[in-house]
Amino acid sequence: MWFEHLVFWALSVVAIGGALGVVLVRDLFRASLMLAMAFVAVGGLFVMMNAEFLAVVQILIYVGAIAVLFIFAVMLTRDVQQGNTPNRLQIPAAVVSALVLAAMIATAVTTDWTTLAGAGLEAKAQLAQTQAVGIPDAADLTNAGLTPAEVASVSSGGLADLLIGNFVLPFEAVSLLLLGAAIGGLALARGRGR
Amino acid sequence: MTLETLLIVAAIIFCIGLYGALARRNFIAVLMSIELMFNGVNLTLVALGRYVAPYAVQEQLSAVFTGQVFAVFIITVAAAEIALGLGIVFAVFRSNESVDLTDAAALRH
Numbered sequence: 346m347w348f349e350h351l352v353f354w355a356l357s358v359v360a361i362g363g364a365l366g367v368v369l370v371r372d373l374f375r376a377s378l379m380l381a382m383a384f385v386a387v388g389g390l391f392v393m394m395n396a397e398f399l400a401v402v403q404i405l406i407y408v409g410a411i412a413v414l415f416i417f418a419v420m421l422t423r424d425v426q427q428g429n430t431p432n433r434l435q436i437p438a439a440v441v442s443a444l445v446l447a448a449m450i451a452t453a454v455t456t457d458w459t460t461l462a463g464a465g466l467e468a469k470a471q472l473a474q475t476q477a478v479g480i481p482d483a484a485d486l487t488n489a490g491l492t493p494a495e496v497a498s499v500s501s502g503g504l505a506d507l508l509i510g511n512f513v514l515p516f517e518a519v520s521l522l523l524l525g526a527a528i529g530g531l532a533l534a535r536g537r538g539r
Numbered sequence: 540m541t542l543e544t545l546l547i548v549a550a551i552i553f554c555i556g557l558y559g560a561l562a563r564r565n566f567i568a569v570l571m572s573i574e575l576m577f578n579g580v581n582l583t584l585v586a587l588g589r590y591v592a593p594y595a596v597q598e599q600l601s602a603v604f605t606g607q608v609f610a611v612f613i614i615t616v617a618a619a620e621i622a623l624g625l626g627i628v629f630a631v632f633r634s635n636e637s638v639d640l641t642d643a644a645a646l647r648h
Binding site: 349350353357364365367368373376377380383384387390391393394395396398399402403407410411414415418419421422423429430431432434435437438439441442446450453454458459460461504506507508512515519522523525526527529530532 | 554561578607612623628
């Protein structure tokens with residue numbers, strides 16, 4: 346248990362430190378490396394919350410694609426070394442972010458959450474989440490006290506079940522969005538008259 | 540690791556990103572800060588999906604993945620946004636010879 350706490354606090358410190366580095370470091374290239382570090386730490390937090398698929402997606406898309414794109418953009422534009430300067434809004438921005446942070450922390454602490462543990466569902470849900478990543482073993486799920494309907498809903502691949510089932514309309518809309526973004530990115534990058 | 544500590548860590552990451560998006564001069568730095576804000580939101584969604592019992596989970600156990608599905612959509616939208624955002628960065632850089640947002644005033648008048 347203490348090891349889990351240690352890993353959680355280490356990942357949190359790395360994530361917050363990386364985020365601070367993105368905002369405070371003057372060298373834009375180092376800021377993008379800090380950003381990649383924060384992404385990896387958030388991926389580690391996903392693993393700790395039994396969201397292994399999302400952790401892999403986080404590493405592949407955020408670290409593998411977005412951070413690399415940022416490094417390309419930094420290298421292709423000027424003012425890399427002294428680029429990350431603040432504008433005139435520095436103090437108002439700090440005040441606004443501090444107020445938003447205080448409001449969020451107050452909400453998180455004072456809200457009376459109905460947790461899975463409180464509803465007696467923690468063990469079932471945790472098992473479902475870990476089983477849905479690999480190939481689920483129906484016998485294991487039944488032994489853990491899931492009803493046949495629940496075994497069926499998890500065995501058909503939990504996340505995929507929701508993504509292609511209940512959320513199929515947003516799923517298709519997102520594919521259209523990606524097509525539009527790809528065409529728009531090409532049109533913007535090609536420029537005029539070439 | 541409890542729900543509250545996860546939400547607080549996510550809120551801190553989000554607010555650092557908010558500060559960066561408001562107070563930076565460089566277009567690329569602003570985009571990086573926006574990505575940080577997306578990450579804070581994703582962390583919140585996954586934490587709520589992991590710990591909080593939604594109403595639907597009583598009937599369909601796979602409803603515990605709702606937060607993760609939302610996070611997948613947010614990651615996709617973030618990728619599309621970055622592709623377009625960096626395209627705009629290069630367009631601004633070509634016309635202005637800099638990526639300073641205080642100089643990019645072509646749409647102001």
